[in-house]
Amino acid sequence: MTVLIAILVVGLISLAFGALLGFASVKFKVEGDPLAEQIDAILPQTQCGQCGYPGCKPYADAVANGEAINKCAPGGDDTIKKIADLMGVEPIAMDEAHETDNTPKVAFIIEEDCIGCTKCIQACPVDAIIGTTKQMHTIIADECTGCDLCVAPCPVDCIEMRPIPQTTRNWQWDLANIPVTQID
Amino acid sequence: METVIERIEQGRFWQFHGGIHPPEMKFLTTNKPIRTVSLPQRLVLPIQQHIGEAGELIVKPGDYVLKGQPLTKTTVPLAVPIHAPTSGTIASIENHIIAHPSGLNEMSVILMPDGEDRWRERHIVENYSQLDKNTLVEKIANAGIAGMGGAGFPTHIKVNTKAKIDFLIINAAECEPYITADDLLMREHAASVIEGIKILDKILEPAFILIGIEDNKPEAIDALNHEIKQFDKIKLCVVPTKYPTGGEKQLIKILTGKEVPSGVLPSSLGIVMQNVGTCHAIAEAVISDTPLIKRVVTVTGQALEKPQNVWALLGTPIEHLLQECQYPQQQKRHIIMGGPMMGFSLPNTQVPVVKTTNCILAPSEKEIPDANQEIECIRCGQCAEVCPAQLLPQELQWHAKAKDSEQLTKLNLFDCIECGACAYVCPSHIPLVHYYRVSKAEIRQQKLLDIKAEKAKQRFEARKARLERDKKAREEKHKKAAEARRARMNSGTEEANKEKSAVAAALARVQAKKAQQSGVQANTTNDDKKSQVADAIARAKAKKAGQSAPNGDAGDDKKQQVAAAIARAKAKKLAAKEQANDDSAEENINAVETKPTSAQDDKKARVAAAVARAKAKKLAAQEQPSDVGTDDTGKSPETISSTAEDAKKARIAAAVAKAKAKKLAANTESDDQRTEGEAEASTKDKDDVMAEAIVEPPQETSTSTQDDKKARIAAAVAKAKAKKLAANTGSDDQRTEGEAEASTKDKAEVTAEAVVEPMQETSTSAQDDKKARIAAAVAKAKAKKQAANADTDVKQVEGEAKASTKDKTNVTAEADVEAAGETSTSAQDDKKARIAAAVAKAKAKKLAEKAQKDNQTS
Structure with a gap:
């Protein structure tokens, strides 16, 4: 009898949790691949196709599915580092097949x-x-x-x-050129 | 609110966090009046001297401008105009180094003063209180006033707020060391400053007006007190001296106890702040109609022998001010624009004074020593104690060094006012503010890039969607069209049958082509070749007809007729080939046939007839020395061309005739080695070809009404052909008679065909003479190629050589048509023509290479 009760109770509990999980999976369903979305947000959106994919989104999808993270030439090392951070992998050097000159x-x-x-x-x-x-x-x-x-x-x-010509609007300070001057 | 006023009346104020007490050094200039400096040799006026957008230039080099005349106009609200500070001539408008730490160049107006200082017409306003708010704001905007405290925010925007204003705060703190410009301005022009404040009062209608002034300016305080005696609304708040009291948020905190939250404008708290210099400029602008063309600049520093406050015209080079204050020439140390705490080093002394320039600091070696070596942060925390914005400078510094923009944003880096207090107290001599400036610029840039990336993404996606949509629409359309066609063909009407037969004809043509290709490989007899050539011509004609059919205009009709005439002529020629004497008659017929094709161009036809006649004569005189023949042919067409318009055409004909004569001479030479019958046959054949070619160009020209250039092309083509033929004859010498005859004829006919096509293409565009040149270039390229082919032929087995030559020429002809077709689409672009020529040349080269390769393989 006690065995039956135990089986019944455990069965009910598992049913309840099963229902809960089932409900949650419907209620909190995630549309699309959030990882690919996040990678896409990091990519520079030049849509240049230098990675071999027709645009940034397809490359983001590919990276999410295991493609190398070092193929975005316009993004450069910064982008590689950000993707590596996001995916929890080691940053690697830029793919040699791609040109490294990414001056805008x-x-x-x-x-x-x-x-x-x-x-x-x-x-x-x-x-x-x-x-x-x-x-x-x-x-x-x-x-x-x-x-x-x-x-x-x-x-x-x-x-x-x-x-892109340098103007006062996109000019960046260069610390090496700043004379450090403070009065006593 | 009452408590605020009560506290102020009691002389009790709030305190902002931190702050420092650097040596004031104001004594250098504080006891000397404001001096008016001499007029500089030239004034440099950057068209943007404020935050926002640059105005639109309304002067040009060479213009004479009067003092106060606007040089730019405003098209957007955030733009502020600039004015001529004195009368003179605009020398140039060019990029000139500006007052910016980058030392970059920006668009500036260079003004050469004439020394007369002549004003434009001014309208003095006696009583501004009668003017309404909008007029006052407009006057301020037109006077080009931007915040003169340092930031340079357009004043008319700041005072045109819709919010209800409790406090108008006048910033007279001038907390930065060395600077005394506002102090002196208040002492000497207190009345004007107060007038400006009253104008602002009228615009903003605040509950109270607070003037915040540090207690180290007793003379200015006295002057202001004297002016505001009868105005209860204005409260003079003498606050203790501490740096940076003059910061907007800091002064608000001191006077009202309110803290302006991050990212919020003071106006949302009911507070507007203006600098005393701005108040003075407003009074000048509204009352005496004087735009902002000069300002008080403190020229100071112990390197100067006579440091003093000066009235400097905007645009005055710093160099000039330094000279006025006796800056020793041997000094090579940097000059600082702005104060010692917040200013920046100037790249050179040609930088002009702008609206925000309040101080030029020329320090001596002792005052500001060269940079101490930066050492590691020892985490003493002094920077956080003095930070007036209550930030954490050392943490910011670490993240700035690590370029961690996320953390920097989280630590509110953008609330940093760059006052330099942290760097001032840092025992490790870390130039903290520089790190923050670098990081701020980087983050700002990154934000711009992010916005751009987002925009690019949206545009990319929109484009993808559009392409997808277009593709679907196209497919849908094609499907519908196919269905409609099928339905129509199956309907059994007469039209349907016609269409069906057209399809059948197309199929037959394809089969014929296939058969012909196999024929090329199998046949070596002359007759087959001829029929192939005839096929090719027919195909070309079909193509031409196909091209002209959709257009359906009058010119195309003519072309078709011409094509028909050519075909007829050719057919006759082929039939009469065995008869040597019939040649001249044939040509006459040819010429006559061309006549009815163009009703109005009978003159041209006459020329053609003349050419034909000349040719006939020539043929008759074939056995005679070639010199005589040339003379005859040269003269006869010229005599016929009586009208002026036809002169050129006649000349072409002459050229053609001459070319022919040359060719004939060549032929006679080469034929010497042959038997008599052979010579007769080949000569005749070639002449056929030439006649065809000659008849064709005039016809073509007749289709286009005025383009004589085309005629010249025809001549060039003819010449090229002549060369080719000569080359052929040369090569033929080593061959057997039949071969020579066949190959020469084939090539020539094919070329003629090719020529017809470019010609027609060119004739479709009415006036583009450049295209004609392309055609000529193409023809030349072709000639070269064929010459090359002829060379190779010598070495090759007969059948192979002929086949390949013909194929290649076909290909070239096609290529030409393409090139010409492309060019004919644009009306006037000569560049395109050149491109086409280049393309044709490249193609010709490639073909030549292929030919060589073929030779090697075979």
């Missing part, structure tokens, strides 16, 4: 050479080029992520990547 640049169309072929417009991942067939194109510099993707398709090589 924007594309620039030499407008007098533009033939209006629209090839760069099709290549731009963020629609930062305006222009239409047989009309001169130009870059919306503020929207350009400097991904380089428009340079190759240009048949007349009139697109070049120019470093």
